[in-house]
Amino acid sequence: MNFVEHLHVLIVAIPLLAVPIIPLVGRLRLDFSWYFTFLALSLSFFMSLNLLMNVWGSGPVSYFLGGWRPPWGIEFHFDLLNSFVMVVTTFIAFVSVIYAKQSVANEISYDKIPAFYAVFVLFFVGLFGMIATGDIFNLYVFLEITSLAGYALIAAGKRRYAKMASFNYLILGTIAATFIVLGIGYLYMATGTLNMKDLAERLPEVYESRVVFTGLAFIIVGLLIKMAVFPLHLWLPDAYKYSPSVVSAAMAATSTKVAAYVMMRILFSIFKIEFNVIGIPITELFIYISSIGIIVGSVLAISQTNIKLMLAYSSIGQIGYIVLAAAMMNPVALSGGIIHILNHALMKGGLFFVVGAVAYKLGTEKISDFRGLGKRMPLSAFAFTIFSMSIVGVPLTVGFVSKWYLVTGAVASAHWYVIPVILLSSLLTAIYFGRIINLMYFSKKPDEGEIIRNEAPFGLVAPTLAVAGLCIFFGIAASVPIEIAAKAADALIGGGLWK
Amino acid sequence: MIEFIAGKYNFWIAIILMMIGFYGVIAKGNLVKKIISMNIFQTAVFLFYISIAVVDGGTAPVLWDKNVPFDNPLPHVLILTAIVVSVATTAVALALIIRIYKDYGTIEEDHIREIHTKRVTEARKNELC
């Protein structure tokens, strides 16, 4: 085993090592804690790029922790699907840590900054671990690591209700995790293994057993809570609203998406697609749930006056797209879902970046305070416009790409009734983002004097614009991610991920 | 029927405990009671795990006579991890409750919500003036 292969495990291990170092060096000098955070997360990002290229070139890679082969040891398994999700997540981590420097200095009290960064990195360690692991119990452990770090991060919000928001999330999150661990127990009972690959091999024999049904049901319900799919979304709006801006951005861009990835993995690669045929039609159910979720999320978003809440409800709608794509069970739609993981991460992360920049400069989160932002903070407003056009699905932005694949996928598998849902939600999205763009550019109070330009500092604007640039870039040159996503979707549906 | 219930009594106990915990999480307004219920909920799952590891007449797999059947050690190890996680969650939850108590002077959910609403409306009023 050469050193290059170790690079793959280092994606998780280096940030993990950084977690204890950050508060230590933060004691020496406050700045150091940020530099170490940046170092660790950027290393992860570059290593994950390398990983993706490796996997693209030469197929899935397995890594056995401690050299113990399964079933005794824990395996990290990298295939096209999770390498892609890994790159997305590490990229968001990388961008948000750049953004964090000034944002955190503004929002977190001085003496808590090192601890904050440590928890921030821990949050990503959990996510990276969830993506990387090939052991289903290990998945639960990493899930809890992210969740715990997430609770702490939300509670770091300045406003007093943040603690209560975090507490509510904690209760729901723990219930979800307990459901998942219970489900894992059922699967273990039926098969006697926890390794995902072994599970995939052994499960077909016991597809008809009730234990497996129950286990899957528990896992799915747990994941639906974690993903904040419509009827189980109640924790999400408050959590996003009260957390510090960089946390909202990082969380909105990654955590629900990683949960969605886990769902895809469990539904299509641990369970095979035939399970749906033999067993209960879970996916049909998913289509209904997510369709309702998409519409309800959009409608609720329209009625908000707080921008963070609006984006949070929009997230609930958007996660519905990914679930919907997975539930239609055909390669086209599924690749749309996978690509939407990237696209939504870019768009929502960017939107929260802009909201953070506005909060930094103007200290407000009210939508009505966006009036005249086009003059006041031209760059941020411009980025916001790009993100919102993208989320509406205007061509040449990333949002269009995922919608195109979703609609084509719906046609391909003859789910006609899904098309109006997607289109209606696009229209609703256009309404609530259009309103803000109108406020930013075209509505000036008559009694207002000349608006002074008051752009956020470079450290906040630069990552925002970079993400906006990517939104356009991947909208125009979508071939690269689409190829990866399509290949991953084929492998996922064909059960070829383990080879 | 009797067999169905008695034969799988470990499952039933786990389920009953779980539901007790779940009820508590939903119905109790006191945050500490919520946490206690949550612990019951989690512990039920842990018990379930441990109980599936039992082998009839098995012994502990530590320095044992190789001819005697032994219990499956893997769930035990897993549950050890899960317990640590649950302790950590409880710790975070309790820390949050302490902060909430400092801020709001109560740990009853309804009161907290009341105070929060009052604060929000006051903040809005001040802004208007």
Place this chain on the structure above:
Amino acid sequence: MNENVIIRTVTQIMLPFIQIFGLYVIAHGEVGPGGGFQGGVILGASVILISLVLGKKEARKRLSMKWNDVFNSTGVLVYAGIGFICLFLGGSFLEYGVLPFGSAEKGNHLGMVGIEIGVGITVAAVMTTIFFEASEKDDD
């Protein structure tokens, strides 16, 4: 702070034994029941005992906030550091067998002891941190 002389004296006498027992449990973890978690909790409990009986000030004097934080981090660092050393020596992450102690068996032994020590330090430090954080009324 407890004014009862008996409790104070007994505590003073017991403390070293408790701590030594904690260290024993940590070191013993590799071959028998025990280990970093359990031992760490015992160590942490000793500090908590100090603060309960002799007062928080005394406890803070013996284990200052700063050192507590440092222990918090070093424990994890020891753990991860051993993992990385294995990695650099050509094994997998945490593959103790490759540690340079002569044989793979010895490497396994000592590597595991090292890991337990790391876990023990962290658990002890975290226990105390949780206790102090929860008991302090007027912080922040």
Place this chain on the structure above:
Amino acid sequence: MEIIYSPIPLYAMLVSLVAIIPIYFSKNQPNVREFWTIAAAVIKFLLVLSMVPAVLSGQEIVFKFLTAFPGLDIKFRVDALGLFFALMASSLWIITSFYSISYVRAMDEHAQTRYFICFAGSLSATMGAAFASNLFTMYIFYEALTLFTYPLILHEETKDAFRGAKIYLTYLLGTSIAFLLPAIVITYFTTGTLEFTPGGVFGASLNGGASTALITFTFFLFIAGIGKAGIMPFHSWLPNAMVAPTPVSSLLHAVAVVKMGVFVVLRVVLYVFGVDLLKDIGLGTFLACFASITIIFSSLIAMRQDNIKARLAYSTISQLSYIVVGVSLLSPGGITGSIMHMVIHAFSKITLFFWAGAVYVALHKKYISEIAGIGKKMPVSMAVFTLGALSLIGVPPFAGFISKWYLVNGAIQSELLPIAIVFATSSLLNACYFIPIIYIAYFKPLPEGVSDEVQEAPLMILIPMIITAAMTLILFFAPSIFMDMAEIAVQSVTGN
């Protein structure tokens, strides 16, 4: 057919988009800014013109810009129909630019830089759509045009302007997302391609499994999705968009927006479905009847409007349906007529809008009831208006006659006499709503207390009007460039 690979169509599209940058940076020097607008307009026109000889000699210019994702290319192809549209739009842009410059200065409008930026942007979108080689590229520029014109419509930033702009955006974005996009997806899925092919892409798939019902359904999705064509019931954005400044209205009506709408209809009917297929299914007749209703109804509504621009708007709705009816006749005459009517209506209608703007600039009058007797005050403008109106009615020495001739001819070729009668009736109705304006202006006395001295609009406003009015005459006597291109286009789609 010979194909030339050349990036000229891309450059022609990009010119005005690139011009946005110098326009923005010279926002504090109006003269420099206007220079960039004019320069871009002229360069664009020359680029378009440079492609004319090649296309007239039967060649096509193709340029593939990039592949957005597998199966969807951003690709340009200049054929006769596209170049026809581009030539019309780019030549009118020059005239409109001069007119807008003098108009916004005379009115002392605010946010002039934004105005010119959006103007340039909409022209880029128009060019892009004209040269688009497939539905995807077309869709992109279709949406882009909506977004670029939105700030122009709410330019005044009054309550009415916001309302009008909101309706505009709702109708156009709404229909395009709700109907056009699914139609494109279905097309892609059933035929496997989005390329415009003379003769249609659906024709081949009819044997391959696509049912008639699906094709009919898709066809109606397309027609409903192209809200810009203003076919009833998706027409009411047009009168509401009249809150915009007059040059914007002329851009909407003559150069870019509605013309793009009917252009897309032409593309879809001729190059996606194909003449033969539609004839087989009988969808053409259906569309013709549908659009005929729009012709008659909107003409009737136009007669009741007192607001000048509203009357012109309803007139536009009815004239657009001429074009749609023409193409849906599916006969060579009908298609030629409808293509020709695109350019002829453009020149005639832009003249009328220029006149409305001139009246507003000079006298601040918006209503027909207020313009009694202004024939004496604004003799030149009124003369120009008369020319434009006569052309639209279809009186012989003006261009409008040509297209109507072809249209009626086409109706007879396809043996659809009722349609010919619709054309005749509607010409009568056209006369009914234009002649009163002329009558009021020339023969009603001025209101008391108003002096009858000449009070014309600025010269820079008059000149563009005179040019466009003259064009309506010139097009009657020398329609060759446009006519030739129309014929090439018709030949390629009908196959003879």
